[in-house]
Amino acid sequence: MRLVVARCSVDYTGRLxxxxxxxxxxxxxxxxxxxxxxxxxxxxxxLNWMTPPCTLRSTRRDDDxxxxxxxxxxxxxxxxxxxxxxxxxxxxxxxILEDSSHELGEDPGLQKDGVEAHLQxxxxxxxxxxxxxxxxxxxxxxxxxxxxxxxxxxxxxxxVAIEIKRRGEIDGVEQLTRYLELxxxxxxxAPVRGVFAAQAIKPQARVLAEDRGIxxxxxxxxxxxxxxxxxxxxx
Amino acid sequence: MRLVVARCSVDYTGRLxxxxxxxxxxxxxxxxxxxxxxxxxxxxxxLNWMTPPCTLRSTRRDDDxxxxxxxxxxxxxxxxxxxxxxxxxxxxxxxILEDSSHELGEDPGLQKDGVEAHLQxxxxxxxxxxxxxxxxxxxxxxxxxxxxxxxxxxxxxxxVAIEIKRRGEIDGVEQLTRYLELxxxxxxxAPVRGVFAAQAIKPQARVLAEDRGIxxxxxxxxxxxxxxxxxxxxx
DNA sequence: ATGTTTATCTCGATA
DNA sequence: TATCGAGGTAAACAT
Numbered sequence: 144m145r146l147v148v149a150r151c152s153v154d155y156t157g158r159l160x161x162x163x164x165x166x167x168x169x170x171x172x173x174x175x176x177x178x179x180x181x182x183x184x185x186x187x188x189x190l191n192w193m194t195p196p197c198t199l200r201s202t203r204r205d206d207d208x209x210x211x212x213x214x215x216x217x218x219x220x221x222x223x224x225x226x227x228x229x230x231x232x233x234x235x236x237x238x239i240l241e242d243s244s245h246e247l248g249e250d251p252g253l254q255k256d257g258v259e260a261h262l263q264x265x266x267x268x269x270x271x272x273x274x275x276x277x278x279x280x281x282x283x284x285x286x287x288x289x290x291x292x293x294x295x296x297x298x299x300x301x302x303v304a305i306e307i308k309r310r311g312e313i314d315g316v317e318q319l320t321r322y323l324e325l326x327x328x329x330x331x332x333a334p335v336r337g338v339f340a341a342q343a344i345k346p347q348a349r350v351l352a353e354d355r356g357i358x359x360x361x362x363x364x365x366x367x368x369x370x371x372x373x374x375x376x377x378x
Numbered sequence: 379m380r381l382v383v384a385r386c387s388v389d390y391t392g393r394l395x396x397x398x399x400x401x402x403x404x405x406x407x408x409x410x411x412x413x414x415x416x417x418x419x420x421x422x423x424x425l426n427w428m429t430p431p432c433t434l435r436s437t438r439r440d441d442d443x444x445x446x447x448x449x450x451x452x453x454x455x456x457x458x459x460x461x462x463x464x465x466x467x468x469x470x471x472x473x474i475l476e477d478s479s480h481e482l483g484e485d486p487g488l489q490k491d492g493v494e495a496h497l498q499x500x501x502x503x504x505x506x507x508x509x510x511x512x513x514x515x516x517x518x519x520x521x522x523x524x525x526x527x528x529x530x531x532x533x534x535x536x537x538v539a540i541e542i543k544r545r546g547e548i549d550g551v552e553q554l555t556r557y558l559e560l561x562x563x564x565x566x567x568a569p570v571r572g573v574f575a576a577q578a579i580k581p582q583a584r585v586l587a588e589d590r591g592i593x594x595x596x597x598x599x600x601x602x603x604x605x606x607x608x609x610x611x612x613x
Numbered sequence: 614a615t616g617t618t619t620a621t622c623t624c625g626a627t628a
Numbered sequence: 629t630a631t632c633g634a635g636g637t638a639a640a641c642a643t
Contacts, residue, residue, distance in 0.1 A: 144404060144418040146381060148480045158621045162489045167482040169379060171404070174418045182485035183379040186412035186429050188638065190488050192422040194621080230621070243476060245383045247402040250417035253425055254397045259634065260626090283627095288548070288582050289632075309393075309634090317552060321586070393636040423623055429638080465636070490621095524617095544619085547632095580631075 145172040148241040152217075153180055153191045157230030163190055165237060172199065174247070178223050178232060196226040263292055263307050265367040266340060270295050272367070273338060273360060277303070291322050302326070302335040311341030311359070316352045323357075380407040383476040387452075388415055388426050392465030398425055400472060407434065409482075413458050413467060431461040498527055498542050500602040501575060505530050507602070508573060508595060512538075526557050537561070537570040546576030546594070551587045558592075 147170040153163035163180065168190070171179040175195040182190050202220045209216055217235035224231050263282060266272070270279045276298030284294035284304075293305040304326055306319035319337050326335040337357040339348070342364055349359050382405040388398035398415065403425070406414040410430040417425050437455045444451055452470040459466050498517060501507070505514045511533030519529035519539075528540040539561055541554035554572050561570040572592040574583070584594050 144383075144416075146383075146404070146476075148379075148381075148482075155621075159490055161621085164486045164489075166486050167480070168485065169381070169406070169480075169482070171416070173420075177419075177421065179422050181406070183409045183480075183482035184412075184430075184485065185639085186408055186410070186414065187424065187427055188622090189422050190485065192621080194421050194623090195419075225621095228621090240480060241381075241478060243478075245402070245404075245418075245475060247383075247404070247418035250403065250419065250425065251399045251401050254399075256395045287585050314549075321548075390636075396636085421623060422621095423637095427636085429636085460636095463636090549618095582632080 144174060144247055145244045146170075146241065147172070147236070147239060149236040150238040150240070151180075151234050151236045153235075154233045155191050155193075155231070157225070157228060161191060167240065170234060170236075176223075178221070178234070180234065191232065193223045193225060193230065193232040197223050198226060199223045259307060259309050262309065262340075262342070262362060262364065262367075265364070266305070266307060266362065267293055269367055273303075273305075273340075274298060286322060286325055288321055288325060289318075291326070297336070302332045303338055304335050305338045305340055307362075308339075308341040311339060311344030311348045313345075313348050313351055315339060315341070316348050316355070316357065319352075319357060320355055379409060379482055380479045381405075381476065382407070382471070382474060384471045385473040385475070386415075386469050386471045388470075389468045390426050390466070392460070392463060396426060402475065405469065405471075411458075413456070413469070415469065426467065428458045428460060428465065428467045432458050433461060434458045497544065497577070497597060497602075501540070501542060501597065502528055504602055508538075508540075508575075509533060521557060521560055523556055523560060524553075526561070532571070537567045538573055539570050540573045540575055542597075543574075543576040546574060546579030546583050548580070548583045548586055550574060550576070551583050551590070551592065554587075554592060555590055 148167065149170060150165060150167050151170065152165045155161045169181040171181065176197050176199050177195040178193045178199065179189040180191040200222045204218055217237050219236040221234040267279055267282050270277050274297055278296050280294040280296060282293055284291040291304045292307045295303045295305060297303055304319065304322050306315055308315040316339060319339055323335055323337045327333045338360055339352045339357050340360040340362050342362050344359050344361060352359050383402065384405060385400060385402050386405065387400045390396045404416040406416065411432050411434055412430045413428045413434065414424040415426040435457045439453055452472050454471040456469040502514055502517050505512050509532055513531050515529040515531060517528055518525040526539045527542045530538045530540060532538055539554065539557050541550055543550045551574060554574055558570055558572045562568045573595055574587045574592050575595040575597050577597050579594050579596060587594050
């Protein structure tokens with residue numbers, strides 16, 4: 144990883160064209176050749192970048208060339224080309240304030256916990272928390288317009304389509320509604336009920352769901368996991 | 379902007395919990411207090427981060443403390459708390475390989491050109507690419523629930539509502555469906571047909587659209603622009 | 614300030 | 629490989 148702090152200008156052409164005027168910025172060149180251009184604010188996303196796989200070609204200019212063309216005083220130019228899409232990024236460095244390199248090696252990677260996939264797995268394993276005698280048919284039940292998160296049967300053996308979200312918003316209700324419309328055309332399945340399950344359901348989503356005869360269930364992640372979260376807080 | 383290259387471990391709790399095991403990484407602390415944790419690979423997204431507004435509290439450990447607890451040999455700890463959501467990021471630095479600071483100042487910002495609004499303008503100018511004898515009624519045709527991208531008339535003079543997306547997904551079909559439902563209540567307009575136009579339409583969106591009697595059209599941006607792009611390339 | 618839509622989205626899972 | 633859905637989506641835009 145190479146870190147360069149420099150006054151630079153940047154041009155990008157690809158899906159769009161974009162330009163950054165001359166200003167001091169942080170340039171990061173990663174081991175895979177990808178380049179990030181960061182300013183000192185507006186976090187997370189670089190001002191400009193090139194994703195791997197890409198190739199960086201660097202050009203230096205000597206003093207004679209700069210004197211011969213006093214209008215442009217850049218001393219180094221990076222031409223980065225994406226290997227597949229052909230997108231191009233050009234960085235012109237006018238003044239280098241720092242330039243260092245480090246060998247970091249492969250990263251062991253991020254360990255995540257508490258996302259939607261967990262909720263789905265936990266609810267599938269504990270489907271009877273929705274009602275006594277309920278049974279799991281299958282997770283990711285495929286349809287022409289996408290997979291239903293969980294298909295189940297209630298105590299009477301009637302089919303139930305369950306949509307799970309971390310946060311229950313109107314989009315999720317619309318999604319479940321589409322599935323129900325499609326599933327209820329199948330005479331072997333119909334009538335199919337709907338359950339909208341989320342850790343928190345927004346009032347508007349709840350109103351819409353209930354107006355359409357869809358039951359709403361609030362999921363307690365920790366209760367499903369069976370762990371008290373008090374000890375696991377950071378600080 | 380402070381740049382630190384260090385062997386570190388990272389923990390995050392907020393919307394989810396996440397952990398990064400001890401490894402060498404780049405840490406960026408921006409002027410607004412936001413923190414980025416980058417590895418030497420992946421794309422522009424940090425492994426972990428804290429967005430502003432947030433507060434960083436730094437703790438140093440002296441040699442005595444480290445000797446007293448040989449199991450943990452970190453020498454500095456950053457506790458970063460988001461000021462509004464309370465999300466927490468903890469970085470423990472075990473070995474500092476570089477530590478530098480730079481004053482970059484405000485960035486003049488990115489100038490973009492060539493995104494989705496262009497598609498709408500181009501299609502409006504070339505509405506007959508959808509069918510011979512078609513004519514433009516108007517762009518951004520206002521309704522009570524938002525503007526229809528393009529209203530047009532086909533060769534028979536029948537009204538057509540056109541929804542344009544760069545990438546055609548199910549949300550866009552839902553949007554167009556709502557417009558059509560509303561427009562078809564107007565006896566002066568009805569019957570109104572729907573056209574879903576995008577540079578690429580996902581299969582599931584196409585199924586849903588056609589199920590609802592909406593025509594799908596794939597747009598070719600370059601063909602619409604009718605310009606050879608060779609001259610506008612950077613290098 | 615708040616809600617909606619876009620994105621050079623990124624990222625992982627899956628057929 | 630293409631495609632899909634989720635995201636600590638973030639960021640831009642309109643209200």
